[in-house]
Amino acid sequence: MDEYRILAINPGSTSTKFAVYFNEECKLNKTLRHSIDDLSRYTNILQQFDYRKGMIIDSLVEEGFEVDRIKYIIGRGGLTYPLESGVYLVNNEMLLHASQGVYGQHASNLGPLIADYIANQIPGAQAFIADPVVTDEISDIARITGHPNFEKRSIFHALNQKATARFHAKKQGEIYEDMNLIVAHLGGGISVGAHQKGRVVDVNNGLDGDGPFSPERSGGLPTGQVIDWCFDSNMTKDEVRRMVVGEGGYVAYLKTNNAKEVEELAGRGDAQAKLIQDAMAYQIAKSIGQMAVVFDGVVDAILLTGGVAYNNYLTDYIRKKVQFIAEVFVYPGEDELEALAKNALRVAREEVVAQKYQPRYPKG
Template sequence: MILVVNAGSSSVKYQLVDLDGPIRLKEGKIERIGEPGSDVPDHEAALLRVAEDVSMDSADLTAIGHRVVHGGPLFTGPVLITDDVVKQIEEAVPLAPLHNPSNLAGIEVTRRLRPDLPQVAVFDTAFHSMIPPAARTYAIDREVAERFGVRRYGFHGTSTAYVSRAAAALVGKPGTANVIVLHLGNGASASAVSAGRCVDTSMGMTPLEGLVMGTRSGDLDPAIIFHLIRGGMTPDEVESMLIHRSGLLGLCGDNDMRTVMERVESGDEEAALAYNVYSHRLRKYIGAYCAVLGRVDVIAFTGGVGENSALVRRNVLTGLEPMGIRLDPLRNVSVKGARLVSADDSAVAVAVVPTDEELEIARETSEVLARTKSE
């Protein structure tokens, strides 16, 4: 059995997975860690609750797999956690200040609770480490870029790896399919995957670049930042605004797509503009990645919005029929698991694939253990 731990800044999600099934034996989420009025003061208290729920002292537990958001330039795959690995994850904190510290807190506590168990770090950025230089390099002074680690890292990699593989299997082309993965939730990204290798992704050095998201701006002219600072905002204020008060929230005051769509249907002009900006950006990335890949076998929707909003899928893909993309209206509104929702005569398949990051983390953790034993 493998325990998967996803420690966020104020929450811990966890699953106990038996890969022989695969079967989820336990799963849960502890929220509001360290918040006023919460009875969970810190990550140690949260992990102690997890330990009790999953019987962390059980002899049947073979390993613990941790989600780590940013692996920096060093980690191109999952690794066995050592003191040196912890130090290198700490060095990547400036690249993910909102995520890596909480990931490290989860690692520190579980290593203390079960020092006898192998523990593995699975990085969101690792799947994107194979992106070719032309796609990962920003056109700025090379010496500056190297000194500050400026390059495209990409995120949602664990989800993208799982979904691209599942989508390729759905169309009968495991290991060979060209897939566009659209991970649409409060955070959102698009990725182009060719034969199992990521060749481009919309998020960049940080998760701020790319698609319009719930509270994040996505792509914008960098000169806007200088303009705002010269106008009196501090760099911290600009950063906070772009991360926490932009995207759908900044445009219409709501970051929940369900609420935005309800407002659109009621004739709300602000919500309609926000939705149109969101859809336009997403459609533009689909077109760009069709060009990057040359041939697209399947477009896969995942994440809370991607999996559950038939309306978003329909609106975004409408008009792309000349590119060989045709939805089947009835299939698109079905609610069964992983499925094709494209028409039979669509040259490009369209799939809905519920993501399973925890299962992917467990699988990659198991692979690391097997590789370690064989060395």
């Protein structure tokens, strides 16, 4: 059997994670932490490029890996323009859009940039991304918002949702593209997707505040009250955005984004912590119920994944609410590096063809 050497890269807000795989075997999995002091030297995400890619290369050398033998480098996809699920070759257009952060500034924008840089240093190497957060397979009817000035955006945990759905299908002896699945990623942000025969045809925007609230995001808020608040409070645009993303959910109610801490507080009898935790589970269950409508109620399974899915109380709460729709399976945690590596391996083994980045540009 041929041996394919893969480098997977996942830049996060305060860390850069990377892993080296030889086929399915993980040879190195490392998390490089970045302190506030480290990152305060840079005024934007793009300026962190040299710092982060240098740390990855130095670490690979220190660990004794022959970097020039790694031919597949795959990074987490950033906030470029929308595109369908799949594995994509990094090209100049993608690099431009990631550099610009056309859909927002996030450390994941560095994923294709770092992958491309390292691949260019290795003869015969190629750079890829897979299932980025802007993966967009939403149906036309789901895209309508209620006013032509606004269009629903697909920004969600596509990489982990897709990997979990494929894992579940394989475990059940089924094919992902033949199943109707509802997948809920439960983390710092929460996204609930309707996977119809391999396509996520509807999903809440887990970044901008759509759907259930989460440990640090507000979820959907009463529109009229938000309008009044914005005009009456004299808040800036950035302050309002932070209220929705970063300072909402658990942070707003309980002054922490640590879901484990809230779980422990609720378990010790803290009534407010229990109420807010229950409310989050209640909203997640309602979102799952909404997605069941997409399938006319014909759902093969409901999958709960992400770090918060380790909370058995919360997943049991959700299960009781939605098990009438379909059987509930819990796959706690996430391994985005493994998911990236598996996607690169599928390309190496010619099971899929890496696509060209041809995004769907927004209207106007």
